[in-house]
Amino acid sequence: MLPLRIPPAESPWRDQRPAIGLLAGSGRFPIIFAEKARRLGIPVVCVGIRHEASEELKTLAAEFHWAGVAKLGRMIRLFKKSGVKQIVMAGKVHKTIMHTPFRWLRLMPDWRMIRVWYRGRRPDNRDDSLLLAAIAEFERDGMTFVSALDLCPELLVRAGILTRRRPTPAEEQDIAFGWELAKEMGRLDVGQSVAVKERAVLAVEAIEGTDRAIARAGELCPRGGFVVVKVAKPHQDMRFDVPTVGCSTIETMHRAGGRVLAIEASKTIVLDQEQTIDLANRLGITIVAL
Numbered sequence: 001m002l003p004l005r006i007p008p009a010e011s012p013w014r015d016q017r018p019a020i021g022l023l024a025g026s027g028r029f030p031i032i033f034a035e036k037a038r039r040l041g042i043p044v045v046c047v048g049i050r051h052e053a054s055e056e057l058k059t060l061a062a063e064f065h066w067a068g069v070a071k072l073g074r075m076i077r078l079f080k081k082s083g084v085k086q087i088v089m090a091g092k093v094h095k096t097i098m099h100t101p102f103r104w105l106r107l108m109p110d111w112r113m114i115r116v117w118y119r120g121r122r123p124d125n126r127d128d129s130l131l132l133a134a135i136a137e138f139e140r141d142g143m144t145f146v147s148a149l150d151l152c153p154e155l156l157v158r159a160g161i162l163t164r165r166r167p168t169p170a171e172e173q174d175i176a177f178g179w180e181l182a183k184e185m186g187r188l189d190v191g192q193s194v195a196v197k198e199r200a201v202l203a204v205e206a207i208e209g210t211d212r213a214i215a216r217a218g219e220l221c222p223r224g225g226f227v228v229v230k231v232a233k234p235h236q237d238m239r240f241d242v243p244t245v246g247c248s249t250i251e252t253m254h255r256a257g258g259r260v261l262a263i264e265a266s267k268t269i270v271l272d273q274e275q276t277i278d279l280a281n282r283l284g285i286t287i288v289a290l
Contacts, residue, residue, distance in 0.1 A: 020086055021082075021088070022090060023090075024057055024090055025089070025090065025093040027246075028271045030046075030048075032152065032155070045062065046060075047066075047079065052093055069107065070108065070110070072134060073111060076137065087143055088148035116134060126190075129189075145240070156266050156267070156268065159266070160265075161289075162270075162280075162289060166286065167288060174260070175196075178201075178227055178229035181194045182230065183231055186233035192232070192243050193230040195216075196229065202226055219256075223257070226257065226258055226259065231267070232264050232268065243264065243268040244270075245270055247276050249261065258285065259284075260286040264289070
């Protein structure tokens with residue numbers, strides 16, 4: 001994997017500098033990346049996934065375009081036309097649309113997506129299978145995907161108890177129990193998170209995402225007090241699908257009755273870290289990075 005070429009921090013914003021491509025999904029991560037690139041003077045050519053990416057990216061990118069999630073050929077043409085050689089992925093793309101009625105009419109995939117779907121990928125629809133197949137299609141046109149974290153390493157959390165409240169001995173047992181399960185789910189490319197109470201599994205994240213898995217755990221454990229463990233895959237590709245938490249995760253845990261969030265140090269992104277930790281402290285939720 002090639003590293004992201006980063007100019008000196010004092011570089012001004014200049015269009016003649018090589019632009020970096022940003023393939024943007026939902027959430028704060030694409031916005032934070034674009035803001036950081038702008039501060040470093042790196043022009044960003046952003047292709048936002050329609051119905052996922054934020055409108056705010058239009059004001060941060062030197063060039064912005066929309067593309068449907070199944071318009072792979074359009075994405076490639078837009079980046080290529082702008083002279084982009086390196087691209088980062090940031091933000092979540094919800095896969096649930098794959099299982100809605102009349103999905104082909106709603107998605108309207110272009111020819112390159114159809115070719116990847118039927119000929120260019122592994123015979124399953126797990127995240128790694130789909131994303132690696134898409135990356136390979138970009139590489140056919142001379143473009144390389146790199147990790148957004150090369151530019152924003154400060155987003156990766158350091159080891160330690162991040163909040164004032166420490167986990168209790170019983171919660172530590174649930175963390176250890178959940179950690180092993182979450183790692184196995186990651187190895188199978190099912191999901192990144194599990195919710196545990198008294199060494200029993202309440203919920204396992206799959207296609208619905210972490211927040212909805214946490215909400216389901218709350219429905220199944222009305223008295224609350226459960227532990228959420230979120231980890232990287234054993235062989236995590238840091239170019240995409242890196243575990244990410246933030247204020248919305250803490251708010252979801254509070255509503256559901258979750259008490260502890262255990263994450264993997266150096267492999268998990270904590271967005272708006274100061275605000276996220278402050279919110280967890282105010283709501284009495286523990287965050288621990290192992």
